[in-house]
Each structure stands twice: as C-alpha cells, then as structure tokens.
Amino acid sequence: MPSRNKRPIRIAGCSGAVTDRRAAMAQLAENHPNDPIDAIIGDWMSEFNMTTRAAMKSTNGGDAYEPTFIEAIAPALENIAKHRIKVAVNAGASDTKLLHQVVTGMVEKKSLDLKVAYISGDEVLPAIEKAQRSGQSKFENICTGELLDDWKFEPLSAQAYLGGLGIAAAFAKGADIVVCGRVSDASPVIGAAYWWHGWQRHQLNELANAFVAGHLIECSNYVTGGNFTGFKTLQTKGWVDIGYPIAEISNNGQVFITKSKNTGGEVSVHTCTSQLLYEIQGPWYYNSDVTAILDEMWFRQMGPDRVALHGVKGALPPSTTKVGLTAKGGYQAEVHFFPCGLDIPEKARMLEAQVRHLLKPHIHRFSRLEFTLNGSAAENPSNQNAATVDLRIFAQAPEENDLLPEKFLRPIIDPIMQSYPGATFHLDLRSGFPKPIFEYYVTLLPQADVEHRVHLWDGNSFVIPPPPESKTWSAQQPSQAMTTNARSDFGPTTRGPLGWIVHARSGDKGSNANVGFWVRTREEWDWLRSILSVETIKRLLTDEYKGKKIDRFELPNMFAVHFLLHDHLDRGVSCTSSYDYLGKNVAEYLRSKHVDLPNKFLNRGKL
Template identity: 35%
Template structure:
C-alpha cells in the first residue's frame, strides 16, 4: 500500500485481502474473542500509509475488514484522530449472514440453493451436502458471508468517505466503486460498470497481471520478475481501461500477461457481480505503450437476483501422510504399501472414513542422474468426522470445509456506516439493484467450422505454442488457452474441443464431470469450465492441486500433433 501511494500519482488504492479460507480460519477464534476479526496486514498498510493518504488526497477502499470491518474502522479512526488528520472513515456491513443463516447448517437440501444448481448439466458432488449426514444432530456453522457489490461503497464515497473498510465484498467491487463514483455513473450504466468489473478482475490478484504467475515467464529475464510491481487500472468514462504500473517497478505488462490474467477464474463468457453482469465474449486487448495495455469490448446487463454466499462448517478431520520412494520397482513398492495400510486399518475405522485416497505423484526418471530425479511421492489422504478414525491413518489435522451457495440479493440488508465521533455511528441503507435479470443457460459450444490441416504433423508440447491460466470456482476448475503466435489460432480453435479436453485430463477424468467450452475470438482464446473435478473445493479438495492453479501447465506439458506447415 505504501509503495502504491508513494511511487506515483493514484486517485484510489484498493485492496483484496480475502480468500474464502481467511474468513473460515478465523471465524471461531473471533467469536470467542481470540482474534481481532480484521486482517492484520490491512491495519499494517494503513498505519504505514495514513500520512501519505491524507497529504495526497488518496481514497482507500479495502476488504481487509474481513469478519469485523467496524473494529478496523474504529482503529483507523483512532489513528486519524491521534494524528489530527482530516479524513472521514466509513465501514460497510451486511455481508455477514451468520446471524440469519446460523448457528447451525441446514438440515435439508432445500434450505439453501447450491451455486451451480441453475446449471442443469451438472450435479453437485456427493460430499457437497456432507453436513446432512451427521446422525440427525445439527452441524454447527462457522461462518456465512455473502459477496457484496459496489453500491454500498459508492454510497459511502458520495457521502464523503475517504477510507471505506469492507468485509466480504467481491474482489473487484472496490475497483467498480471507485470508477462508478469518479465518473458519477448511474446504476443502470451497465456497459460502463461491466468494463470496470473487468478492470477490477485484472488487478485484483496483486502482481498476476504484471508478470506474477505468468505462463510465459520462462522466456523473460527472471531478475525482472523477482519483485514485480503492483498494477494500476486507468478507467475511462466509457468503462474501457488501460492496465499500467508505476514506472521503475519490476515486472512488465503486455498483451500476454493481460490475457493470462483475464482468463483467470472466469465463469465462461459472462462474469457476474452483484451490480452488473459483464459479457466478455468480445473482449479486445491492445498494446497502448510500454507497460500499458488497453481493454475494451466489454458489455453489461443487469445482475442476477442471487449472489454467492460462502458457508463454512466443521467438516471433521483431515490428514495426509506424504511418503517418498526411489528407483527400481517404485510402482510395486506403492502397491505393497497400499495393501499394508488397508490391511492394518481396522474394519470399523474404515467405515468411519469419508475419504481414503492413495495418490501417486511423479514417475522415476529413466537412467536418473541424481536420487532426486529418481524419487516420487505417495500422498495418503484421509478425512472423517471422527478424530480417532483419522488418527488411525495418520496424525490428526483439523480442517474446515467450504461450500458456495447462492442467496437472494434482496434478502441482504447492506449499510454504510460512518464513525462520526467516539460514541456516534451514522448508518445509511444502500438499497438494492433497480432490477434483476435471471441467468440464461450458459453458452457451451465446440468450433463450428474448424480449419483442417492435411500436411504432416510433428509431436510438440502444447506449451510450446500456447499460453493461458487455470484456477478454481469452488469445486469446479476453469482453464483458458491462447496461442503465442496469432497464426496458430485456427489450429488451437479447432484442436481444443470438449472431447480433446477430456482426453487431456487423462486418468483424472470421471464421468460425473461436465465440461463447458466458449471462445473469445478477439483475443484468440478458448476457455473451459470442468465441473466437479475439484471435489469439495478449496480447503477440502482431495486433489494435490486443490486450487487448480497448476492444471494449465499439466496440460501444456502434454504432447500434441502439430501441423508442420505452420510450425
């Protein structure tokens, strides 16, 4: 925060401090008075930067308030008073639905609607509703937070707030709010709001768009990527934006870094927020100078009537036993070890295990040059509601499981709150979107007229010709690809079909999964959502790559038949 405030001119500083897991990890401790509720790093940043914020007139909107935005706002207000700075502090509330939905999880599936339930092509995984199978006893809820949009923040800014502390607003909402307020848009300027939503999406993950987690990083000077600078979104009155960064900071911004980050954690070709639905099929990405990329072509429409609600509960216990073996006969060693473990786990314990998986990672190198090259791993994962059952397999390790459900936006009472003195808080309701628009069936299609190549082919790795990004959406995984060379787009478009994706997933494919495919022709990208592959999702996925971040390079490392004539 301090670097962004001091290295150049900015009008707003926004910050995304939350993943779903932050809230769940700290919720119990916060309710028991053993955690402050907010993210300590958010407080650290404000302490370091508050003088510069006041001096330069920078507005700040962050979601570092986490479980208790009021608590952080009070600390900031005390700091501002101590320093005698002319700053007005506000905090946003309304996202915490635990008082409404808690203290226990539902006892039937009908009480909450799963986020993917509107998609008739996919069925939530078996363990999605694991909280229902608890012998008739209710399962305590840990936390329930709805993802808020930008309107409450805008209300605060319009009423004079310099710093707005939020809890679980959507990652891009602070950026939408900044542009909405700055350009004085109305709430039905959907194209403009949608453009700012994508601007927020591009800069929400710190340095991802400036070279961090970049698929093509290995073709650049690694020294330039050691400490990449954070990005800046310059949002125009029409909603188009230029992504840039402070001059002199490390990292870089080009069409490839922007396209990679654009493809991150999408929902197909419609990106949803509580205030607007962004239609992104015709997105355009253009170079606009050194470390400057222009994004346009985004269109908007009213938001859906629901918003995501992340709900956590005590799922029980999880443990992993990580073992390694080296060299000759490794496969047989793992065969024997699995037989031994299954033999010595008592039958009554086995019945109490929800999950017992033996996951083999790696293949020993042929003619290895070092022991490391010859070493592979076996990951034994066990989960159970019974601590003793998990201890019987490995050392017990508590964890909290995650599920996303949707709640009606109209049921949320969102307020903006101002600290107007030591014992005075002024509260204003922020209302709801003027109208909603139910979601249509998601687009899902293979290429209509794929280009055929009749020349000879050569085996190459897909990553030699394609870049992209992958990530998680609860229990679902998204992955997008685009060619390094624009001339290869017709080949990639025709090659990357739904059937091809099933083939590339390989042994991890299960017939319960479902694939959606769309294209972004203006940026030469094809995008997939694979429903169900991450199982319970995030904190309780049984996959080693539970967040889906490494899936892209797993697929890029596979060999494909590529036409020699265009290689």
C-alpha cells in the same frame, strides 16, 4: 449526473491475497509524487480464509479480520493522508466492524486527517436460515447441484458477495478509507470509479468495464507477469520484484491497464488475457452491480506496459448474489514417504498393504483415505533427488479423536522396519496430527434479502438498496462442445507438448476449475479452436477427468478458448485432498500433454 472529474481515475491494486507482499501499499503511496494514483484497492479474501476466519469468529478463536492488512497499511498511512489517496479493501473477513475500530485507532494515534468507514451486510446466515425454513429457496449448490437440506454439515457462517456501490457512497460522504468484508474482488474498483465519475446505476457499459478492470488488477501481480505461462521472457524485464498494476478508467468506461513505474514484470495483451481467463466461468460475468458480456472483448497493446480493454458490454445485474457457507468439516492428517529408484509402484503397493493392515481397527472411522504417488523418477538419474518421488498417505475423519496418533500416525510409521527397500518417512511429523478442516458450500440469495449498509466514522449509517432493475439469468452459461467450421489444413505437424505454442491459465471457483487457452495469431486460433473440443479436453485430462460436465466457449477477439470443469477440485481449497488446492496447475498439466503441433507455428518459436 455529470462527471465529477474529467480525467480518468488511476486505481492501483496492492494485494491479491493474504500472502501478497505487505510493502506494496506503502510503496505505492510513497511513490505518488512520481507516479500519481487516486485510489488503492486490495483483495485479502479467498474461499480459504472465508472458512477459517468464520470458524475463528464462531468459536471466539481470535480476531476474525485479516491481520496482514494491518501490516500493509500501517507504514502507508502518512502518505495516504498526505496525498489524499482513497483506499478500499475487503480485509474485514468475518469481523469488519472490529477492523474498522483497529484502523480508526491507528489513524487517531498518528493524529492523521483520515475518515474511516466500513461496509456490512455480507453476513447473511439468518437470511439463509429464514428462507430455508419457509421453503422460499432450496439453495442449490451452484458447483455440485446439491441441495442445502441434503448437506450433511451445520453452517457456521454465510457470506454474500456485495457490490461496489456501498464503497462509492462512503467515498461520496467523505470517507478516505473503506474496509469491507466479503464484497466481490472487483467491487472496490467499481466503487472507486463510480464515485469518481458520478455514474448512475443505469450506466451499465461503464459499470461493466470497471468490473472487468477490477478483476484485472485485484489479483495484483497476476496481470503484470505473475503466474504467466510466458514467464521466461520476464527474466530480462525483471522478475525478482514484479510491479503492481494500475487501472485508468475514464468517464465513458474506457480502461487502460498499466503498472507502477520503474518496476519489473510487464503489462501486455498476454498478461491481461491470462488474468481475465483465470477469473471467468463463461461469457456472462456476474457482479451484484452489473453483468459483463465478454464474448466480443479483446485487448490492444498501446505501448510498453500499457494495454487497452475493448469490447465489453454491460447488461442488467442478476437478481441474486453468490453466497459462501462455511461449516466444520472434520479433521485431516497426512504422512509422506520417499521411495527412490527402481520399482516405485511396487514399493508403494507394499507399504500400502502394510499400512492398511495396521489401520484396520480404525479405518472404518475415516471419511477418506488416499495413497498417492506424486512425481516420477528420472531415467538414469544424475542425482538421488531426481530418482525420488513423494508417496502421500492422506486421511480425513469426522472427529479429531478418529485421527489421533495412535489411530493414524503410528500405524503408518510402525511398519518402517518391515517395508520396502529404502523406506523413509518425512521426519517432520506435524502433518500427521489431526487439524481441523472446513466445508464450503456455494449458493445464491436474492439481493433483496441482503442489507448492504454503509457505516460512517461518526456513527451514522445507511442502506444501499438492491438494483432497481435486474435479470434472472439462466443457470447454464452458453456452451459449445466443439467449434463450427473446424479446419484441418494446417500442414505438416510434430508431436509435442501443447504448451510449446499455447498459453493457458486456470484457477478455482469453489469446486469448479476454470481453464482458458490462448495463442498468438488468428491462424493459430483457428487451429486451437479446431482441436480443443470438450472431448479433446476429456482425453487430455486422462485419469484426471472426473466424469463431470465441461462447458466450453470461444473468445474470437482474444484468440482464446475457455473451459469450465464442473466439480473438478474435490470440494474446494478449505478441505480438498488435492495437492493443487487452488486449481492453478490444471492448465500446466494440460499444457504438458502431447498433441500434433503444426510445424509452421513451431517455426515462430516456442513459448
């Protein structure tokens, strides 16, 4: 089919999380005359709200879509209609049909000429249960290797990650706004580009480039300077109001990344590299519509705040799609003390002994009990806060009754008068009361078992069939424990933090943590790939190494080395005991570790 449009489509990313700034959609739509866009996409889904919203729906605990989306779209609707901007978002969470009704009502109340469609099919618990009963699949957890039959929790919900062709079909039928549940984060961009250019499913290279573009802009400010290890350079470019990204995608799949005009932050090779490395888990990058092969990809700076994407190759999509299952996981509570000054480890040992003694009648009911010191006191501190650390007492239990105040909170604060010098707990004790947690299980389901359906504003609906061709990919991504032809001739060195010359970025994918490292020049990359082996990462992790498998692969055109730390994050965001519940500080921890740094690289300046 020939392209409907000769010019590239310009797609703006307005949200990367439920906590993103709600004014972005309205600003992008209002600025259309000065900075035209054809579509706005937004990501409101995460593994955290997949669990919490599913639980709300199963218990009739309130509206199970994402209400912050309503805050974002309400002030934007008039300009969306005026400028004929398409919108595709995944804010439906666990009740996309209800969100569709709400948005339709808002449009009608304002008497706007906007057609609203929605996508269903992501809720697949019946398909999972049917296949499990028949023995069709054992539903192995792709993070931990556990089998679903052995999972000790009862699923409340299962959501499949849908592709973007339902969105494309809705636009083709005349939809202006398409609300979705658990489509993949990049699917709204794939759908918008597929519709705009009239692509076909066999155009894998075009789809793969749109897929990568989607992941570059779906986290909003992450590609324009947010969460970027070069953040210190952004102060002069404006870091109080970092702008939102725009992807320009041509008919042949060529992608350029830029940002909204006259806003802070930057779009550079480094900010794009940061966002890309955070999303991937290997050189094979999967979506329901296409697999992107990334081993030869790279970015090129084309001008201020304008970066071109190169080297992405398209391959057949997998025959399966990722599914996230939600279950009630029990309850958790925590209390914080603040030891200060000298002898902090000994102070913590004293309090722990006292607390464990008082918890003895109840401790057997806990599924987890942890005492952790977080932070360190400065030597010869200049103020009291610098000498203070956080002692966290954290517990989880199967039943709410197991963590009632008389069984957890009171035994922890009761020894205050007999404890270490300066013993003080946080007076906000709300965290010491039990709150529900939810377990999350990641597995695969054949795409043929998913009914991907488009629902139009007039009540009509139709199914998007699974890909006509697909591939069964190996569960093990290509991995290389250490580089070939490692070099050691980099001259004199200075001992110091890796992050003086190395950028990094990390994040969560279920209980897995992915972390990528990159540098400025090819010579620096020769050094980086020579020192960063799997064994080096284990050594740098030190006490944080969990004994699990680590995958490694190189991206030579991006001067990057990527690692996947399997099952590193204690079950994922919805029930983790870690402070770093999104895995974003794995990279920052590793950048702080000391290695031998070549002086000639340091002479170029520290990051």
